[in-house]
Amino acid sequence: MNLLDISPLLSFILGVLLGIFILSRKSSLGSDKRIRYILSVLVFLYAYTSFDYYLILKIGIDNMYTGGAYMLYHLTGPLFYVFILLFTKSVFPIKKMVFFVLGYSLIRWALFLPTLEYTSVNDIIANSSTYGIWFWIQIEYVIATVVNIALLVLAYIRLHHTPIFVDLEKSDELNYKWVKLLIWLCVLLQIISAINTLLQTESLDTLEFYVKTETLLLAIFFFVLAYSIMHFPVFVFTGAFNDLTEGVKKKYAKSSLTDSSVLFQNIETLVSSEELYLDYDIKLNTLATRLDTSIHHISQAINENANSGFSDYINNYRIEAAKPMLLVPKPNTIFAIALDVGFNSKAAFYTAFRKNTNMTPTEFKKKHGVR
Numbered sequence: 161m162n163l164l165d166i167s168p169l170l171s172f173i174l175g176v177l178l179g180i181f182i183l184s185r186k187s188s189l190g191s192d193k194r195i196r197y198i199l200s201v202l203v204f205l206y207a208y209t210s211f212d213y214y215l216i217l218k219i220g221i222d223n224m225y226t227g228g229a230y231m232l233y234h235l236t237g238p239l240f241y242v243f244i245l246l247f248t249k250s251v252f253p254i255k256k257m258v259f260f261v262l263g264y265s266l267i268r269w270a271l272f273l274p275t276l277e278y279t280s281v282n283d284i285i286a287n288s289s290t291y292g293i294w295f296w297i298q299i300e301y302v303i304a305t306v307v308n309i310a311l312l313v314l315a316y317i318r319l320h321h322t323p324i325f326v327d328l329e330k331s332d333e334l335n336y337k338w339v340k341l342l343i344w345l346c347v348l349l350q351i352i353s354a355i356n357t358l359l360q361t362e363s364l365d366t367l368e369f370y371v372k373t374e375t376l377l378l379a380i381f382f383f384v385l386a387y388s389i390m391h392f393p394v395f396v397f398t399g400a401f402n403d404l405t406e407g408v409k410k411k412y413a414k415s416s417l418t419d420s421s422v423l424f425q426n427i428e429t430l431v432s433s434e435e436l437y438l439d440y441d442i443k444l445n446t447l448a449t450r451l452d453t454s455i456h457h458i459s460q461a462i463n464e465n466a467n468s469g470f471s472d473y474i475n476n477y478r479i480e481a482a483k484p485m486l487l488v489p490k491p492n493t494i495f496a497i498a499l500d501v502g503f504n505s506k507a508a509f510y511t512a513f514r515k516n517t518n519m520t521p522t523e524f525k526k527k528h529g530v531r
Contacts, residue, residue: 167372168214171379175207178386190394190403198243199389205232205239206382210375234268235261237308240346244315248322249398249471251511271300305354309347316343321505325399325470326455327445332396338388342381349377399444399470401463424465426451427458437477440504444470475512478502486525494521
């Protein structure tokens, strides 16, 4: 017996333990519990896939208890995309996302209803000629794979363009690079999986090796992914004191910063008088150095006096600076204004503007009679 022979069962056990560990780590991944929940769902989905492969090897692919993982295959992309949105503290319409995933799932599952007429997978494969049922299953699989890959690429773009508000230590920088690399590896895994599946449509002879190999790769991938993400502080995306680990928050709660209002006034004066918010690369370290204090004290002062994280605090200044620019008779393009006030992308500007005003820049202009 070698490692490949037991990889499906080992991957299942590892996935369950990893999912439980993620749920139990209350101090990890910031204050938003949804980040831990979505990551654990992703890991449990991988664990179920491994268990499904284990059942296929033990009781056969035609058994009624196998094949469930294939029916959930399309959830990988949406779950990963939502996770990155939450991880980077991005604002998005969660209800629309839920309705999209539900609708997408129902349509996909409805396409499998005709397969109930067949008694085995080999019977379905035998009907692969002249646009038979197996042909449409292949087409559906390709579409699901393309959607997964597209959402993974969007997740990477979102992660790559989300500004970081703290200078990273070497270990954090390494984990950050690992997370971005692992997204591309996930894309590659999706492509390889799709090619393997499509090339094996004539028979099931090579299924056993494919199942064992994929579960081993999944185990390695999700273990490294979870480790890198759980050791990368969400705090760097928000600068919010509440996103620090409990240990750090307790340490600074007992610190010498007994009255944060004085420090906050100094922050206000520095940021507004020197227009530091116009620098797209501004970080907590910038203010900490100028005011001769720690980044955690800066974050604590903003949190206690402005009731927001550092990113929202800076973005509020930027939005207020952008409003008059949008209302001049012949304004610059929205993208040009976004760059002028310190945003590094149009998408980031739209997200922050909607969060601040409950409307888009275009809606804001129309409301004030500017075209």
